[in-house]
Amino acid sequence: MELTATTTVRRPVAEVYAFWRLLENLPTFMEHLDEVRTTDEKTSTWTASAPFDRTVVWEALVIEDVVEERIAWRSTEQADVPNEGAVSFLPAPAGAGTEVHVHLVYDVEAGKLGKAVAKYFGEEPHQQLDDDLRRLKQVLEAGEVVRSDGAPWGKQARKEFPQHPAQPMTAEERREVLGA
Amino acid sequence: MKAVTWRGVNEIGVEDVPEPTILNDHDVIVEVGLSATCGSDLHLMGGYIPAMRGGDVLGHEFMGRVGEVGPGVTKHQVGDRVVVVSFVGCGKCWYCREGLWSLCDNGNPNPGLTDALWGQGIGGCYGKFPLGAVMNKALTLRGAQQHGHRYIPEILDRMSRDEVKTEHLATHVMALDDGPEGYRMFKEKEDGCVRAVFRPGG
């Protein structure tokens, strides 16, 4: 499964590149990622929520890193769902910010979780990546992922349909959502 | 003289028709050197524009030399080489003075027809128009037939500086007698035809 998506972030290329290069930041806007921990300059451990409340963990390797231009990575051999990705950063016309072009490949034929993952992405696998990039924009431009009463979950908004009514949450619901 | 004519839906011919004469004081007669097919001629060919009659002479993109001038004409003389704007603009009414030449109040001898079509009845309508998207995305829709008189001086200027070129679009130059074949190739996009251009002089 191959996904591409593009957005324009109204921040300088250096800032957008630096934010992405610190892989720990990815879970702030990528819905399926729970955590990324870098182990050294090139290697990192990624944790993602999978269907049926399962968690998948894999090691990834940065295979290309051109400062303020492009970052590419791929999972190492043991991954349940072999995957690779690349992101390019281009200055938008007339200094209007940074174009972020993302390309992800999931090998859903190989690995034991492939089919479940394909199902998880559903009929419109693009939607999730599009939403991820929208949240990247929110974080870099507006400071955080925006929550509403109807979609209070931040980056997990898509999970909630029908949504919470557009009325304030009870204290209990708030504790569950905000984890505080 | 010879002319390419509309004979019916998807039927184009070449026939002998009377030569034009000065009818109004501000008329000139142009000896056409080159004349082109236009995409909008295909709407006429296909019968999508009402009020076409068999024998109507086709073509609204042409140029040539002025062969005769009416008594009221001061701007042109016999022998001038001219490009003719497809819209007939009087140059005097409010619209022409505002540069909205294609809206000329006085250039159309049949204003009642277009008034009924575009000013009153529901003519030229489009179904399933995504107005919600237009509204919510704050789009501006600007419609217009070209106000050619307004742009030609600037375009000529840019052509003289090589910033704009159009020669490459005249992919098929042919004799006026081949008009029907030219329109066919243009419509079918045959042989890479982008524009068929006719030379009445052969």
Next chain:
Amino acid sequence: MRANCWAGRDEVEVREVPDPAVLNSRDAIVRITSTAICGSDLHLLDGYVPTMQDGDVMGHEFMGEVVEVGPGVDPTRLRVGDRVVVPFPIACGACAACAAQLYSCCENSNPNAGIAEKMFGHPVAGIFGYSHLTGGFAGGQAQYARVPFADVGPLKIESELTDEQVLFLSDILPTGYMGAEMCDIQPSDVVAVWGAGPVGQFAMDSARVLGAASVIAIDKEPYRLRMAEEAGHIPVNFEEVDVRSRLLELSGGRGPDKCIDAVGMEATHGSAHIHAFDRVKQAVRSETDRPHVLRQAIMSCRSGGIVSVIGVYGGTVDKFPAGAWMNRSLTLRTGQCHVQRYMTPLLRRIERGELDPTRVITHRLPLEEAPRGYAVFKNKQEDCEKVVLTP
């Protein structure tokens, strides 16, 4: 707290709901002192806007006092105790749309952007109390509201102006004004406004303030036309005269130079036959909006003129007169109002007495009577023009 909630098609109900809390760092909580029912709330009531859910708090026109601010709110912009009018589009202030002052197209304020994108091709800003399509934000027909990006939108009122004088800066006054501003009004312009509801009235007043030669009000309700006439505009009742002929008469045969559609998707039409056609299509959802007004505005507008659309449309329309638009060089301008852009200049015009927003208020009710307010407003009973609610 008490809040007026959507309870299904044709039904609103004042219920007890939880108090709002800060969810994002730049939120503020506002104790609402005045709130209003908007014509566009009727589109929600009538079920023409998808993605409404039972219990959604209604209302996007409100003002009040800031009682709490999140840790990210810039204290030089907003503090507890400030008296504020809240603009209906929620805007981050940082994206490309906000930078271009296209606040209602904010790219970051709608958590349900994906749904809106499916409907419109691109997402639109979050809006208070206006369906989950525009984010699922609780509205302001309530005792309290949570206001995101509170250091961007809300306008502080530091003068002694009453709530009623400034409340409509939240939506309908800027919306009417933008309708007129999009017309690029010249001193020679005859401006025709379809719809003499509150937004239409403000579009008329704004056209006059911006220098139009004359302003025409088109509606069918005698009391609304009277209200427009009393404000100095020329009334045309579309049930009594042929609109296009009357407009030609009133504009020296040219047609109005600028036309404003302040009605939108639920228009009624002088011709029962055409209305029935669109009504049926709307009912079976093959056409979502009834565009008589837009058709008539396009047909009536003089060639090369501007048709400005501020009435709300949500979906698709049939019989859009594309031929007239193209051949007669018309410009169609539209948008949900970019309220933040107009609030301060319009506040100044209110202070200088150039505009009097209170002239449209006919009903003042406690929040508990919101359902009655919706009924009289919707059915145009008791000569209802505008309902203000006090929590």
